[in-house]
Amino acid sequence: MPYSMTRWNDGLDEVERVSPDITDETNALPARYFTDPDVYEMEKQKVFGQYWIYAGHTNCIPEVGDYYTRTIGDREIIVVRDHDDEVRAFYNVCAHRGSAMVDETPMTDPDNARRIRCPYHLWTYDLDGSLTSTPASFEDARLNPDLEDEDVGELDAEENALMEVRSDRIGPFVFVNFAEDPMSLDEQAGTMKAELEALPLEEYQLARRIVSEVECNWKTFGGNYSECDHCQANHQDWITGIALDESELEVNDYHWVLHYTHAEDVDDEMRIHDEHEAKFYYLWPNFTVNMYGTADGYGTYLIDPIDEERFQLVADYYFKDPDLSEEEAEFVRTSRQLQEEDFELVERQYRGLRSGALAQAQLGPNEHTVHKFHLLAQEAYEA
Amino acid sequence: MSQQRRTPFAATCTACGVDRETASANEIVAFYRRHHRHTGHDVEVTRADVDGDVPDTDDLETVVAELEEHYEEGVPIGVVAAAMARRGRSVGETLEEIHEVRMTGALYEPRHDHLAAF
Structure with missing residues (x-):
């Protein structure tokens, strides 16, 4: 039987890379990856600048010209439905002198525009990003005595288009990727893409968005979401009706699925999917899809970092009718209860991690989803 | 059992039912901006x-002018x-x-994020 020993910051032990063998005592990320501000700065490039990141839901921008903005790390983008009914993403940056063009516009309160216009010098772009017009002052040299009008070059519509951000979808979920040569979304999402696209997710509307700020590293919450060893002791209301012993945590290349079996069967009308269970998907690095076992609806979590010690949990709830029934409102309230219980746990864990006593945590044998999560973080850091 | 110290500032979003406690006034404004985004x-x-x-x-204007007596280099916008x-x-109404x-x-x-009256 393997023997393991806690790696304290006591001058005796050194931290090691995350071992691919979960039975090793160094099976978790060293603690400093959760608390060091330099790590978060690195993650902006090596995690949030390399992998497919959730940008929003297509149902929120149903009409041509509908758009919302989204900020990922330091990058602000516009997600817009173009004239061909395609959802595209662009940096919210004018090609002229780099001004941000549109005001921050949340997905919950989208705006509509026939064209995207920079308010600074009125460069104007079509919804496909191409430059459609500039003021006359960019076509002649009337104020510059050193130039003749014929010296002024033409501004080509395509060569001066907005900078597009690579985007792709899983059903109605829009993802963006800032890397120059990324893996495909198909590869990152794996079987999760086909499983979700087999479901009528487009038939459901965003009914509630609740955004909470939590005092811990985003990965601390990600790890907590990914295992249920803590559920028996800490989610006593929720686990009533869940057969934890029959549940299973399934690990794939870049996502994992938590299958929670209900102790008693639930009517098919109370689920979108066929399996008689709740299915919670975690897609690396910070997106979850919550296919409930007891509600005709689904939810998503975006675990959106603020810095190394805080994140926002953007919790979206989708139902057939955006006006919630009493039962659906009660379902959301129960979900909020679960979140608050988890926030207390992760903030408590983070308080301990920040004290600096623990050099490297160790994971249990049933925390293999968290192990995968830590391995992926390490892979991203070392790339 | 330890008792957590009360922070000097707190804000709430009633729509989300979410509260935020902060040590600085301007962090209230930062919370608003993040939440509103x-x-x-x-x-x-x-x-x-x-x-x-x-x-x-x-x-x-009068509020800022009077508060300025208590602050150097401008009144924190959160105050x-x-x-x-x-x-x-x-x-949001105040920022507007x-x-x-x-x-x-x-x-x-x-x-940045400190106000003075002209």
């Missing part, structure tokens, strides 16, 4: 332990939001009014 929701200041008397007026909260204004008054030239920022 995702939700479009406004937030209310629910607690503000501000030094000195809060001016008894609705006039933003102004806290003062205006006592007059029933949300953080600050923007409007700044655009008239009557207020300026001697440093």
Whole structure:
């Protein structure tokens, strides 16, 4: 039987890379990856600048010209439905002198525009990003005595288009990727893409968005979401009706699925999917899809970092009718209860991690989803 | 059992039922901006332990001018939001009014997110 020993910051032990063998005592990320501000700065490039990141839901921008903005790390983008009914993403940056063009516009309160216009010098772009017009002052040299009008070059519509951000979808979920040569979304999402696209997710509307700020590293919450060893002791209301012993945590290349079996069967009308269970998907690095076992609806979590010690949990709830029934409102309230219980746990864990006593945590044998999560973080850091 | 110390500032988004406690007044404003970016929701200041008397007026310029006596290099914008909260204004409403008054030239920022009256 393997023997393991806690790696304290006591001058005796050194931290090691995350071992691919979960039975090793160094099976978790060293603690400093959760608390060091330099790590978060690195993650902006090596995690949030390399992998497919959730940008929003297509149902929120149903009409041509509908758009919302989204900020990922330091990058602000516009997600817009173009004239061909395609959802595209662009940096919210004018090609002229780099001004941000549109005001921050949340997905919950989208705006509509026939064209995207920079308010600074009125460069104007079509919804496909191409430059459609500039003021006359960019076509002649009337104020510059050193130039003749014929010296002024033409501004080509395509060569001066907005900078597009690579985007792709899983059903109605829009993802963006800032890397120059990324893996495909198909590869990152794996079987999760086909499983979700087999479901009528487009038939459901965003009914509630609740955004909470939590005092811990985003990965601390990600790890907590990914295992249920803590559920028996800490989610006593929720686990009533869940057969934890029959549940299973399934690990794939870049996502994992938590299958929670209900102790008693639930009517098919109370689920979108066929399996008689709740299915919670975690897609690396910070997106979850919550296919409930007891509600005709689904939810998503975006675990959106603020810095190394805080994140926002953007919790979206989708139902057939955006006006919630009493039962659906009660379902959301129960979900909020679960979140608050988890926030207390992760903030408590983070308080301990920040004290600096623990050099490297160790994971249990049933925390293999968290192990995968830590391995992926390490892979991203070392790339 | 330890007792957590009460933070001097707190705000809430009633739409989300989410509260935020902070050590600094300007962090209330930062919370509003982050929250609004995702939700479009406004937030209310629910607690503000501000030094000195809060001016008894609705006039933003006067509020900033009187609070300036207690601060060097401008009044933190969160302190102004806290003062205006006592007059029933949300953080979003105060920031909008600050923007409007700044655009008239009557207020300026001697440093980022700190206000002074011209």
